[in-house]
Amino acid sequence: MAVSSALSGRDYLAAHGVQEALAAAVSEVLRTRPAKPIMGICDILSKCAGDKVKQTTSAVVPIVDISPFVDEAAHADEARRQVAEQWDSAMMHVGFAIITGHGVPPHTISALRDGAMGFFADDLASKNVYNYGPYGNPFGGFTGMGTEAVSRTRDKHGSDGGADHAGALPDLVESFIFKPESPKPKPAVLEEAGAAYYAALLRVLETLHKLTAASLGLPADFFEPFYSPAGHYSLRLAYYPPLSPEAQESSAVRYGEHTDYTGFTILHQDEADVGDLAAGGLQVRLQTGEWHAVPPTAGAFVVNIGDLYEIWTNGRWRSTVHRVMKPPPGSAAASAPRLSIPFFTGPRDEAVIEAMPTCVDEGHPPKYAPVSAGDHLLKKLGVSNVGRATTS
């Protein structure tokens, strides 16, 4: 069967003649799996909600060593089974995980970080040479402060019922979207390091897809038709300048509360903030409604899912609301820049996303209408852009 047309997961499985047997077997496993995950996250979260027991943040955002899926020959099936179970639990209860054992060499990360810091240190006019349109335009490039107000994209995703942020102030962030395939010029300091990082992160994504297929009882190649010949990828360099007194006083935040729009986001936080939970400012909204820091962790990436995974998993996994707050006034971090690098990985635009067969049964009918991946992304980008020109 050709996979060039929009092909749903259900069609794909049907085409391979395994849908019914697989769906029955796996939904039985999912239904009978103990509600309490092996890492005890439920316990931690309910304590946070109830008697306000202080927990270390790293226990709330699970750390998952994905090396059994990176180097399969060096690990037993049992190791993969355990990781798959941790992954399902993390995505189900938090929607975020901190991954180690990913195999990306430190110099691939530091080379891009160094190049990006060099680029953003330049004056606005020089950066605007690389402005190719609003945030989300197909060429990528630079967009300055005042371009995006991401919390305006809040909708029903994120399982808190949504919140109205229609009048939110623009975010205190500048961005460069690195697209290797873009015909537009890129800053020399980013070109080589960006291409190497992008290629390395695509390998991490491949691993996450294998891990996810194992977690959800899907065939190992389940995601292939959705990401072939290429998914919709965006490598974003997010630069938060030191806070001016006005920015510190205003109600604007570094990046407003939102859910991500598509598939996995693989994020590298600023390692200058390691060890100081308030400095980085990235926070997730837990199921209890409390906000919790996502601790910057040396050598690790933060992975979270976007809205399309919530639809795909029929609400089993959470497209978790998160935000980037300002560091406390007067702190060293408030007068320092922060650079984070999210890599957004969605299915190709034409793909239609609907509940996976393994996440649907009589007790769990589909909760969401099927969506076109590209339409969903465009809708979100349209609301997020506040339209202030950054070229002048």
Ligand SMILES: O=C(O)CCC(=O)C(=O)O
């Ligand atoms: O800068 C960060 O740590 C997170 C940014 C973010 O949530 C995003 O770009 O979607």
Ligand SMILES: [Fe+2]
């Ligand atoms: Fe995000």
